[in-house]
Amino acid sequence: MKAKINMAVACGGGIFTTTVVTDKIKEILKKEKIPFSISPHKITEVPNLEGYDLIVVTGKTNAQNKAGAPVMLGLPLFTGVGADKFTEELLAEVKRIMAE
Amino acid sequence: MEAIGLYTNQTMILTDVTAGNAEEVIRLLAGKAMENGLIEEEFITAVLAREKEYPTGLPTAVPIAIPHIHDGCLKSFFSMAVLKNPVSFRCMGDPDETVEALLVFLFGITDPSYQTAVLKKFSTIFQDEETLEKLKNVTDAEELMNQMKGLLDEYLVTD
Numbered sequence: 001m002k003a004k005i006n007m008a009v010a011c012g013g014g015i016f017t018t019t020v021v022t023d024k025i026k027e028i029l030k031k032e033k034i035p036f037s038i039s040p041h042k043i044t045e046v047p048n049l050e051g052y053d054l055i056v057v058t059g060k061t062n063a064q065n066k067a068g069a070p071v072m073l074g075l076p077l078f079t080g081v082g083a084d085k086f087t088e089e090l091l092a093e094v095k096r097i098m099a100e
Numbered sequence: 101m102e103a104i105g106l107y108t109n110q111t112m113i114l115t116d117v118t119a120g121n122a123e124e125v126i127r128l129l130a131g132k133a134m135e136n137g138l139i140e141e142e143f144i145t146a147v148l149a150r151e152k153e154y155p156t157g158l159p160t161a162v163p164i165a166i167p168h169i170h171d172g173c174l175k176s177f178f179s180m181a182v183l184k185n186p187v188s189f190r191c192m193g194d195p196d197e198t199v200e201a202l203l204v205f206l207f208g209i210t211d212p213s214y215q216t217a218v219l220k221k222f223s224t225i226f227q228d229e230e231t232l233e234k235l236k237n238v239t240d241a242e243e244l245m246n247q248m249k250g251l252l253d254e255y256l257v258t259d
Contacts, residue, residue, distance in 0.1 A: 012154025015212045016168050017192070020223045023216060040212075043154065059154050060194045075193040079158050080227030 002098045004035035008052045009074070014042040017058035017078045024077040025056065028087055034094060046071065053097045056090070070097075105176075105257040106207070106218055111136065112179035113245045115238055119181075122189045122201075123148060126167050129179045129206035139208055142172030147206070157189030161229035162236050163199035165189035166207065166222075173208035176215060178222075180205045180248070182238055202236045218255040225251055 009025065011017040018040045029036045046055060046063045055065055056074035065071060070093065076082035112132040119125045130144045147169045150156075157165045163186070186200035205222070209215055225231055231251065238244045249256055 012156075012192070013150055013169055015170055015209050016166060016207065016219055016222075019212045019216050019219045023220055059192050073193065078223055078226075079160050080223075081159065 002053065002100065004037060005029070005094050005098055006051065006053045007036060007038045008041050008046075008049050008055045008069075009038060009058070010041040010043045010046055010049075010055060011058040012043055014040055017075070021056060021058055021074050021077045025074070025090070028090065029094070032091060034098070054093060103257060104214060104217065105255045106209075106215070106252075107138065107175055107177040107257045108179060108245075108248070109136065109258050110241065110245050112177070113241055113248065114179075114181045115241045115244050116184050117181040118184045119187050122151060122165065122187055125165075125181055125183070125187055125204045126151060126206065129167075129181055129204065132179055133177060133206070133208060136177075138173070138175045138177045140172040140174065143169065143208060144172075146171035151189075155190035155192055155195050157191045157199040157201055158226065159191060159193070159197075159199050160226050160232060162203060162232035163189075163201045164203045164205065164226060164232070165199070165201040166205045166226075168207035168209060170209050170212070173210050176208060176210050178205055178207045180244075182236060182244060203232065218252070221252060221255050 009018050009022045043061050050067045052069045055069050055071045058075045076086040133139045147167050156167050181204045188198045189201045191197040
């Protein structure tokens with residue numbers, strides 16, 4: 001069992017979508033009362049990020065995290081298209097990781 | 101520290117724009133930002149390079165593109181173009197796909213942590229079909245400026 005989820009959010013420039021998606025994820029996790037920490041990054045950093053339980057990216061990438069954190073495509077939180085479905089998937093993944 | 105909000109003015113809010121491709125739209129809007137002293141030359145090179153590697157087309161209700169970067173940006177701003185004919189942009193979610201964008205918003209952001217609220221405000225605009233439909237049909241640039249003032253309220257900084 002983990003006490004909190006440690007997440008990274010990454011987009012191409014680390015500016016616009018990262019800022020908005022990070023904020024949305026904070027709202028979702030707060031609502032579910034799940035303790036978290038979350039940091040913005042660039043997609044190019046994804047392979048070498050360390051110490052994260054889960055990484056959400058806003059652009060498609062084939063990059064895998066060498067430290068083994070799962071990578072999810074979270075663009076729906078930015079465009080709103082498919083946002084509910086993604087929120088469900090995100091929460092399922094977060095709960096799975098927390099239960100480890 | 102600069103104010104919260106994005107600068108714009110009428111010279112950067114364009115309607116009825118004809119462009120052959122994504123680069124032309126980006127160069128047009130970035131050129132306006134340059135004339136207004138908001139960016140350095142580096143911005144244009146960086147934003148075009150970024151669009152190639154990490155494109156910014158979005159399959160929203162009305163397809164849009166949101167090129168943006170902080171390199172070479174002197175003051176946070178946004179500019180926009182309503183296109184006469186759709187222009188292909190590759191998708192942020194999957195660069196192998198394209199959208200036929202009808203609206204292009206170009207942003208320069210000096211410090212994103214400072215602009216969280218305004219970027220969120222923009223994302224709500226992109227998520228609202230009715231708003232995008234309304235914007236894409238505007239043919240008068242002054243009218244477009246008024247619409248954006250109404251949508252962004254205190255987050256729009258102008259002269």
